[in-house]
Amino acid sequence: MVYSGGPAIPTPTGTLRAIPLGGLGEFGMNMMAFEYNDHLLVVDTGVMFPDAELLGVDIVIPDIAYLRENRERVRAILLTHGHEDHIGALPYVLDEIDAPVYGTPFTLALARAKLVEHGLAEVVELREMHPGKPFEVGPFQVEFIHLTHSIIESGALALTTPLGTVIHTGDFKFDPTPMDQHVSDLHRLAEYGRAGVLALFSDSTNVERPGMTPSERGVRERFEEIMAEAKGRVLISCFATSLRRLQLVADLAHEYGRRLCFVGRAMFQNTEIAQQMGRLKIPPGLLVQPQDIKKLPRNQVTVVLTGSQGEPMAALSRVAVNSHKWISLEPGDDMVISARVIPGNEKSIFRMIDHLYRRGARVHYADGSQPPVHVSGHGSAEELKLMLNLIRPKYFVPIHGEYRQLYRHTAMAKELAAVSGEILLLESGDVLEFDGQGARRRDRVPVGRVCIDVGTLDEVEEVILKERRHISEDGIVVPILAINKHTGQLEIRPEIVSRGFVPLEEAHELVASARDVILRTIEKSNLEEVGDWGVIKEKIRSALRRHFDQETGKRPMVLPVILEV
């Protein structure tokens, strides 16, 4: 049965508010509040990955000023699935907000690992939710509905209040042949649709793509092809949360007589968790430690590693510039990048692919060739239409997307006859209120981005204001280097300029030792690393920060500038 909030209430007097706190009109950082009278639920607490513009920042989380102000009304945090753009900010939110966290077992396992790192595991209550097992949080009936996505145990949330039901889709695609046979629960969506849904909040990520997103099964064909033809090592980079893909790689490695090695912290941690939970099954004796790979013939090795987005310090970037401790690529090896190019990362990814080709590897990436090395976890246009047609909501609000994607999703909905009431384009901070009379926009609430420096686990800067404060407290240091791209040599002695840090004109020793740190960092890097300014800047930045922290106890913002000569 569909919950309608208990015995029928003739004219509901309550107010239901939907408040996107992140992820609408921007990429990532998904977070939304639903309030019925005095009861507030948070759906997802995601991060956004900083792009090159946000130098010196590790992750970006939504500003939670609104939740902070309404702290005592927060009844629960509900997680749709375990991707970083949905759970990454959880520890930072729970640092200030006291509420139980609901998620599927796998999502909670990933969340727990984060809480452990932040010393919050003991104080936060994690509660499992399961498809077909609705539960109550205050006046809300909450039901988790399984939908397919690129991570297991992902789904939509149906939140039923005396005013009606709202459905938040999370991220989804309608994969008719998922690798684990666990298809989306279309029946449950249709049942809600038939009973009547007040509002649908639906994923817009792939609205610009026509047709249907191919099944995850499509990847198998290409991977088999690559494995069958491979003469050397096979390296595969994908997201550490893509368990079905990791299972596929493990199965194929086993089939083709290769040992399997996981490289990179997130890859190692997630596959451990998944194996413990029985969600990733690896035949005994298949796994090999990274340090033992050298001992194996090249055609008996498969390596799965992190860094598909070209993150300068991740395993794949290190392999690409030949500076990884244990893993190297040689001519004749195969390198598979089985992930999408997250907007903003294009430059670093293609620069990394260039390096991989320089190593002599055959590089396979999502270049449009078929069968694909990667398929998206998000539904394309026809799937989004199907969602609208199944739910037939009174109100429709597109979520998870930049403005153009949200716009395109509203335009699509207008072409269908699926929405009986209004189609609304909201951005983060907008407030949509429902009551017995209808729906209307209310005054906006504060939203924004907060940048987190993982090194200190502190919230150090909000893009402009907090950045200024950070600089005003610890100052800014700008090392200026002139590097010859061809020789990898410094052309002149590095200059160091600072503001608001210690007066460098007087701190001769500090300047000299900082120069030494720069010189040592460059000496310890190989030519390709020095030639790749994304990599070398990051190495100099982290080395200098560590140095200044040790020497002065301050953590100035370090912004290396490299002059091309």
Ligand SMILES: [Zn+2]
């Ligand atoms: Zn996702």
Ligand SMILES: [Zn+2]
């Ligand atoms: Zn997402």
